[in-house]
Amino acid sequence: AQTVTQSQPEMSVQEAETVTLSCTYDTSESNYYLFWYKQPPSRQMILVIRQEAYKQQNATENRFSVNFQKAAKSFSLKISDSQLGDTAMYFCAFMKTQGGSEKLVFGKGTKLTVNP
């Protein structure tokens, strides 16, 4: 079974600064996807970024980027130029894939607070 570990229960950052959230996972699968989801106080789950395991290039989405280290099974999220609206829970998630869609396995989350 796959497991996802987020070792930082809470983090804080000053507005406009950069913060990195950590995620490690354990799997014997060779083909999989990794995701970061954001959950603001409204509790909606919002997709932030996606990484295909077979791609060496790290995914980026505007101010959000990942550092994907496949051998180390590490998938960290970097948020640049942090904004107050980035305050939320961030969940790392794993999905194996065999050509179709599979369930997501989530970590316990990191609560990020952006301070003015």
Added chain:
Amino acid sequence: EPEVTQTPSHQVTQMGQEVILRCVPISNHLYFYWYRQILGQKVEFLVSFYNNEISEKSEIFDDQFSVERPDGSNFTLKIRSTKLEDSAMYFCASPPGGQVETQYFGPGTRLLVL
């Protein structure tokens, strides 16, 4: 981001009552998922549904739970006899056609069992 809607947004029920949570995914979707998040905890997989059949279910998804797609569009999760520990946020998720690896979540239904 593709839209998945859920109703109701909030539901309060008495222990032992039946509840039905509804999800309306984007058209032409084939895969559907239900997840649960107890307050302050991580999101947990309940069940996946593909081609009008359950494809996988978790240990949480016991005989009290059922899913169906009664009219070909709405996708429902039924809890037959609710327990206090069923109080949670319930999310429906679905990947759009052509991008099955990426699940988009609905806004969730907040269920409170008293």
